[in-house]
Amino acid sequence: MSETAQRRGRGRRPAGEVREGVLRAAADLLLSEGIKAVTFDRVASAAGSSKMTLYKWWPSAGALAAEAYFAHSEHQLEFPDTGDIRADLTAQLRSFVRLLTHEGERTREGTGSVLAGLIGVAQTDPELSAAFSEHYSAPRRALAVAAFEKARDRGQLRAGIDLGILVDQLWGACYNRLLIPDAPLTEDYAVALVNNALDGAAAR
Amino acid sequence: MSETAQRRGRGRRPAGEVREGVLRAAADLLLSEGIKAVTFDRVASAAGSSKMTLYKWWPSAGALAAEAYFAHSEHQLEFPDTGDIRADLTAQLRSFVRLLTHEGERTREGTGSVLAGLIGVAQTDPELSAAFSEHYSAPRRALAVAAFEKARDRGQLRAGIDLGILVDQLWGACYNRLLIPDAPLTEDYAVALVNNALDGAAAR
Known part of the structure; x- marks a missing residue:
């Protein structure tokens, strides 16, 4: 078994991947159920991560919700510039x-x-x-x-x-x-x- | 003992008086500790009223907070009219x-x-x-x-x-x-x- 597979087998994913999954889970909860649904408990459970990891990365569930929203929103920061x-x-x-x-x-x-x-x-x-x-x-x-x-x-x-x-x-x-x-x-x-x-x- | 005194003795205050006391207690909590402090539990306790009474009169603690604020705020609805x-x-x-x-x-x-x-x-x-x-x-x-x-x-x-x-x-x-x-x-x-x-x- 390769070292990577071993790590996967023990459920150790790279931090970037875990973070991405947490943000996606938080965005899904926010968009489908609203801000009150975005708790560390529910996001950790949906993302298959530990609550400790979330506490380490985000100071509050609200901060996680905000970051998740802007990372995964349909919203673009565009500003047309036609000169008028x-x-x-x-x-x-x-x-x-x-x-x-x-x-x-x-x-x-x-x-x-x-x-x-x-x-x-x-x-x-x-x-x-x-x-x-x-x-x-x-x-x-x-x-x-x-x-x-x-x-x-x-x-x-x-x-x-x-x-x-x-x-x-x-x-x-x-x-x-x-x-x-x-x-x-x-x-x-x-x-x-x-x-x-x-x-x-x-x-x- | 008069009937009024008897009622007072049993703690039965007129509804208007109770309502006024609840609004004042809610405003005090709101202004001193913020919106999160305005719960039916804390307002009932501060006003010496029953939670049932509060549930009967207000659909949510938030609605009570809003009414209390505007009933007891320093804020006036004034609009000067000098013609300019x-x-x-x-x-x-x-x-x-x-x-x-x-x-x-x-x-x-x-x-x-x-x-x-x-x-x-x-x-x-x-x-x-x-x-x-x-x-x-x-x-x-x-x-x-x-x-x-x-x-x-x-x-x-x-x-x-x-x-x-x-x-x-x-x-x-x-x-x-x-x-x-x-x-x-x-x-x-x-x-x-x-x-x-x-x-x-x-x-x-």
């Missing part, structure tokens, strides 16, 4: 709303309920909050600001405005309707959001 | 940010962490979500839209824009920084938010 910031933002925000609200390959109610669950638990789980920021929200914010800077350099956005604010007034506005659902989150809303953020609400 | 929408919004948003971030009479870290906890739990507690909307977010949205309508009638906001969007681009933008803290939530931010929402980001 209004068209690019409209395309990006419409895709974002579609992803949040429409049925996906693995998520029946769209990614929205999963993201909302992650953000929800992040409010009382600092480890999840840090993982969410590191793996998702901070890089997305940086990508958007980079696109805004290019648009400003092309003369499409005003000089002197704080570009970080625009991120909150576009994606943050969508999150507001996702998390506090007093008003509908639709593609039409995404289109109107972009126009309002670019043109302003004040009469001229 | 830019000044009124700036004043309102600055107060809102101050309330979220500064130490209060009863909340050491500002109301922000309490509100964030309520919105967080609302993502997996439909009863809390409904109570939050009924007691807080929907009436606030309606007040803001009413102020916007008056400003539009005065000729300060463009006709034809969806005024609900402005709510997301002002208060929703603040919630975005509260819930996903990748960028700071300050009074300067509130001022810049209002100007950006009114003037737009596009170069002219």
